[in-house]
Amino acid sequence: MKLSNFVSATLVSLSLLSSASYANIGSPTDAPSRPKNIVIMVGDGMGPSYTAAYRYYQDNPSTQEVEQTVFDRLLVGSASTYPAAVSGYVTDSAAAATALATGVKSYNGAISVDVDKRTIPTLMELAKKRGMSTGVAVTAQINHATPAAFLSHNESRRHYDALAQSYLDTDADVLLGGGQKYFPETLLAKFADKGYQYLSDFSQLAAVEQPKVIGLFAQVQLPWAIDEPDAQRLSTMTQKALTLLSQNEQGFVLLVEGSLIDWAGHNNDIATAMAEMHEFANAIEVVEQYIRQNNDTLLVVTADHDTGGLSIGANGDYRWDGQLLKAVQASPDAIATSAIAVDDWQSHVAQQLGFTPTEDEAQQLSNARMQGQKVLDGAIKTLIDSRTNTGWTSSGHTGVDVQVFASGPAASLFHGHQDNTDIANKLISLLPKKAPTASNNSAPSKSAAPAKVETEALLP
Ligand SMILES: [Zn+2]
Incomplete structure (x- = not known):
């Protein structure tokens, strides 16, 4: 955001007005209950x-x-x-x-x-x-x-x-x-x-x-x-x-x-x-x-x-630079895969990330790249988190x-x-109370046969 001025403040109130009337379009008075x-x-x-x-x-x-x-x-x-x-x-x-x-x-x-x-x-x-x-x-x-x-x-x-x-x-x-x-x-x-x-x-x-x-x-x-x-x-x-x-x-x-x-x-x-x-x-x-x-x-x-x-913000720093993410061209997973495959990988990574890593950051990526795609993928995510100041707890x-x-x-x-x-x-x-008389729909499917209980890992 840029600094406030009278014109943009007016634009804010106009946009509030228009969004309020916009919201009303979704609930017209003639809509069924x-x-x-x-x-x-x-x-x-x-x-x-x-x-x-x-x-x-x-x-x-x-x-x-x-x-x-x-x-x-x-x-x-x-x-x-x-x-x-x-x-x-x-x-x-x-x-x-x-x-x-x-x-x-x-x-x-x-x-x-x-x-x-x-x-x-x-x-x-x-x-x-x-x-x-x-x-x-x-x-x-x-x-x-x-x-x-x-x-x-x-x-x-x-x-x-x-x-x-x-x-x-x-x-x-x-x-x-x-x-x-x-x-x-x-x-x-x-x-x-x-x-x-x-x-x-x-x-x-x-x-x-x-x-x-x-x-x-x-x-x-x-x-x-x-x-x-x-x-x-x-x-x-x-x-x-x-x-x-x-x-x-x-x-x-x-x-x-x-x-x-x-x-x-x-x-x-x-x-x-x-x-x-x-x-x-x-x-x-x-x-x-x-x-x-x-x-x-x-x-x-x-x-x-x-x-x-x-x-949104992490490590005591009052900042989140999510705008940087718009320049990222591919998933860290895909960037890591392509960066392993090319010789001129540093300029490739800079182009894919939309910013040029500092000397320290480039050194960390270089160390990670030597340990393979998975470690490089992790290092790229860590770099993006650090640049944007994004935090995760789990x-x-x-x-x-x-x-x-x-x-x-x-x-x-x-x-x-x-x-x-x-x-x-x-x-x-909110479903209709009764089946239509002309309907010949099948009954709900039967459950699968009970099988052995297993402990669920925390899957996606
Ligand atoms: Zn999940």
């Missing part, structure tokens, strides 16, 4: 410091005001995220997604089963029973914990193959994300028998005109957004999912997940995390735009938990409350503080 469609969006690992950091990362430094982000526009409340007592106060993505999908707290690792491993009906299963369409669009594999808990049941999030198999019975209309590794040809043939179109290349998505579709665009998770700056994968998948699902007159429930915010948080990688936040923000704006044209659609956005204990999750954002009919239900299970219970209460 009960939504026909529900879009729930989860920023995996997106604790409150991520949305604040994203605001300063996005700030235009040539203006007096700090511009609002989509998160600032849509913020309505907060939510606690703790799992069932057996797992303490810090949740994993599986227990948190189970809470968001069913309204029931369970143990870390649970995929929509309770602490006694009994299956719990999910928002999407209940929506299906009432004749609605369902879909997921995510940047992780589609059978990762968050989408899995909305669609299926298993005593362990680690049972990726069983979860992939179980998706056959979910009758979901749109499945978009990564995960080719878990869907072998024999399984895809069964999806084809059920009328699914299978896509393995992102460019095929544009031509799809009708559900059902299963699009798997990577072996496991999609590449980092920072390494594919023009791909706009999540907003493209979100737009397509809205187009396909809205063909059902009975309405739809769509889950969109910015899955890799969490993965970047586990890696304590601020440059990659901010690019993932930007991709998620763009996807939210796609839904925001859809709601402006379809005032029967409710959007609720939240996070499942915080990851990494990100701090390579795992933390127990802070998360934010809740909403727009559209019944958005006011989500105002104020609530528990993550309340979010699910409110959404479930």
